[in-house]
Amino acid sequence: FAKEIYEGNEYAGVVTGLAWTAMGGTILYVETSVSKGKGELTLTGNLGDVMKESATLALQYLRSNSDLLNMKAEDFDKIKVHLHVPEGAVPKDGPSAGITIATAIASGLTKRKVRNKLAMTGEITLRGKVLPVGGIKEKILAAKRAGIKDVILSSDNKKDVAEIKEMYLKGLNFHYVDTVADVLNIALLKTKAK
Amino acid sequence: FAKEIYEGNEYAGVVTGLAWTAMGGTILYVETSVSKGKGELTLTGNLGDVMKESATLALQYLRSNSDLLNMKAEDFDKIKVHLHVPEGAVPKDGPSAGITIATAIASGLTKRKVRNKLAMTGEITLRGKVLPVGGIKEKILAAKRAGIKDVILSSDNKKDVAEIKEMYLKGLNFHYVDTVADVLNIALLKTKAK
Amino acid sequence: FAKEIYEGNEYAGVVTGLAWTAMGGTILYVETSVSKGKGELTLTGNLGDVMKESATLALQYLRSNSDLLNMKAEDFDKIKVHLHVPEGAVPKDGPSAGITIATAIASGLTKRKVRNKLAMTGEITLRGKVLPVGGIKEKILAAKRAGIKDVILSSDNKKDVAEIKEMYLKGLNFHYVDTVADVLNIALLKTKAK
Amino acid sequence: FAKEIYEGNEYAGVVTGLAWTAMGGTILYVETSVSKGKGELTLTGNLGDVMKESATLALQYLRSNSDLLNMKAEDFDKIKVHLHVPEGAVPKDGPSAGITIATAIASGLTKRKVRNKLAMTGEITLRGKVLPVGGIKEKILAAKRAGIKDVILSSDNKKDVAEIKEMYLKGLNFHYVDTVADVLNIALLKTKAK
Amino acid sequence: FAKEIYEGNEYAGVVTGLAWTAMGGTILYVETSVSKGKGELTLTGNLGDVMKESATLALQYLRSNSDLLNMKAEDFDKIKVHLHVPEGAVPKDGPSAGITIATAIASGLTKRKVRNKLAMTGEITLRGKVLPVGGIKEKILAAKRAGIKDVILSSDNKKDVAEIKEMYLKGLNFHYVDTVADVLNIALLKTKAK
Amino acid sequence: FAKEIYEGNEYAGVVTGLAWTAMGGTILYVETSVSKGKGELTLTGNLGDVMKESATLALQYLRSNSDLLNMKAEDFDKIKVHLHVPEGAVPKDGPSAGITIATAIASGLTKRKVRNKLAMTGEITLRGKVLPVGGIKEKILAAKRAGIKDVILSSDNKKDVAEIKEMYLKGLNFHYVDTVADVLNIALLKTKAK
């Protein structure tokens, strides 16, 4: 991952996640592009099977909770969702981008902007629970380096944050969530992107 | 599996199973989400081939015994069933979640709530028999730790329970079954989930 | 294979076969479930490629000899056949379940009951020949242990039975066949299952 | 291959080939079953990729030379051809069954009987040439053992037959061919099978 | 790669890229051919998965930004895009041909000629960002050898060019870009190819 | 490859190529059969991925340059092209049969005969360029042995011919080409095959 600086919330469908690599924590972007289609989901960015399943899960969760987006379930049969995670040469896997993916698709579908300087990490389940993930300390350090101000985590990761020294947390605002609905409430703004 | 506490029966389509891992017994959740479709079955949660076959079996059993659910076989051609087993990063396999899967799909289809504090384990066959499975002692210990009160097992596992010390069984109510119809009778409540 | 006791002929579409494993002979069940479809064949039970081909062969044989079942070839375009061989965790392969599979599908299609306490083993070919298979001694011992009374074998396996001591054969009635039509004549009763 | 005796020409769509295995030469049967379809070709019998390609080639050759069978090319869009080569457990590969496959499909399509006590071996090409194959000596010995009277070979295999001692050839009638059309002329009788 | 000389801009749909191989830098051609279809994307030239994903990304970017090409998103459902990268025997992979691919497809779709003696290298993302790539020095040397005059690079590769000696850059005109829209503005001429 | 003698130009859709194997040079035949279809391309003859891509390339080139064949692009949606390269048991790969394949498909589509005693070798690209290939000396020796009189090569292979001794070239007429259009002009006769 070449870039570690937050890049703004100009685009709908682009959400900043936090990842944990052999090199330490990093931010990453989940990009979505929604066009007319027949319910297809296209995934690029050298994603492993677990991460691909996260995207399948996120799309089905949003379909069966379409009222959260002021949409109808049937609307999902008329679109194609393409989801990409740069950089293309870096293999990525694991479930921790789940809420990032769900938020990116939700923003791409509604064109609602994403809260500025926000990053997140957490696994999703089909009923919309947000599960805790690992590497919290490294991810938080990466968020700070990148200029992030707000971070969304699973309530079950609160204990991991509690173990981090005060000084590393200064300037970061933590949002602990239990459900994907909580995530979308925090992350999606009312204003729409161009 | 991070969580080992029973999480309630708020959602239709979510059923608590008992699994046996290298680390001992644990509870797991089978989540289903039913939407309009053409008979598709989508499976996520890092499932192995045998476990995927269990889901295929369960869905076909319910289709050909749709009267158990007050449904018609044709109804199954108009839906899409997505089944997920958290956590996404943990590989899972084996036939022992068969009745858990069948119950989760049945609940997801009918929106009937699942009996509170119930867990189960057992293989299913296409004609609806419930076969015994292994790891009964470890699974029962895990059920107690998680706050489970009722356990469904195959009649052919009664002998395995008989070998467990009284003290480990205290507070657990065992239901021995021969068929999937038995399981659904015990597990599904009349009340529907929101 | 946990169970080695014959389980009755209550269900249409379920036929008892004889298999040969590293542990010796055993009985197994081939279960079928027929529903409306477009000619699909779904196979579960951890089956190897050769055994899957047996099922493809059996279905095509029955289609092109549909008069044996008082059906029309076109009827096969309107059904889906699911075939399962418990237990799900045990890998199974080889051609010797061919006639068992053909009989199970035939019974599932016609709902005709299968003769009580009958087991069988034999490879099928596309023109309906029944070829001899191996492990006859072990399979016969398993049939006796399980309470089987009638056994169907290929005529070309008569020599293998001849080499077995009288005492092991007592109580078993052997039916030697050349064609799948012979098998169906012996195995399928006129009465229909519920 | 358990059986090495020629089995008659009762069935249309069944042709006797000659194969070369690690155990020496043997006869084999190519069976076809033709039913209504959409041009599908189903292949069973544990066939390798080269042998599967032979079947694809044979079917396309017959389609584009359908006048040889008094058929129209369009007729091939309305059928399904299933081709099987017993025994199911024996892996088979190589191009040498090409003309056997082509003849079996041609007989299956037209229901014309195949000449009695005939066997053949030879590779086909898309334009209908018959190429020479290996193992001629072993195949001829197997043909004699099996009771074969007529053998079809590529003209380019004449030199291989010339090297075999007279005594081994006695009682066999050789037909040397250059094209698949030659093969069909020799192999297919006017009479139709039941 | 046999040829290292720039070959002109006679054809629409053909764009010159810069690649980095074990043998040093080289130029390569990305060729596209657009015909009537249903939105298919065909990829040839021994491309690895990452490079194939680049093409999927490029096509989706252009679809969702079709106004850049004076096209409608729906137009992309009526075409088939074939993309080839000679030479066929040389395996190619990586994300660095992203902008070359996007420009080639854009030119193939619009028939607009590509600027003469232009080469480029850079990764694309789904929202149209151009990411920096490696091997800049080797690629620039190859561009000079091949007779290239203009080079498009990501702004984030400016630092890599700054480290190269003046003499190697003489005669080359660098265009630093942030977005695919920038690339297309520079690369595509108003004139259409024959 | 058993046969090394040129076999005439009786059939449309059959073109003689030159290949380079571990055993030295050889001629090979590319056979095509065109029937009604929906744009399918079927490939047989134990072809590797690069050679399969050559066929995909050749077909797309001819589709987008259909005027060269007095056809319309839409005509390609109504046909099925089967391409075979005997012998079936010999694995073949590489891009050097590209122009042979393109010519064979062109002849198969138009039924125009191919020039007598002609052989060729050269890679094609999507825009119709003919790239040089290796093994020229061995291929030319094989052409002579086989009775070939005319050889088509890429202009970029002229230097390879220049290095071969006069005596080996005697009796061969070389045609150096830059484009597939050049190849078709030289190879395809006006007369149609039966």
Ligand SMILES: [Ca+2]
């Ligand atoms: Ca990078």
Ligand SMILES: [Ca+2]
């Ligand atoms: Ca993340």
Ligand SMILES: [Ca+2]
């Ligand atoms: Ca965990």
Ligand SMILES: [Ca+2]
């Ligand atoms: Ca379970």
Ligand SMILES: [Ca+2]
């Ligand atoms: Ca068992």
Ligand SMILES: [Ca+2]
């Ligand atoms: Ca059996």
Ligand SMILES: [Ca+2]
């Ligand atoms: Ca055998």
Ligand SMILES: [Ca+2]
């Ligand atoms: Ca043969």
Ligand SMILES: [Ca+2]
């Ligand atoms: Ca080269």
Ligand SMILES: [Ca+2]
């Ligand atoms: Ca490039």
Ligand SMILES: [Ca+2]
């Ligand atoms: Ca040969």
Ligand SMILES: [Ca+2]
């Ligand atoms: Ca060639």
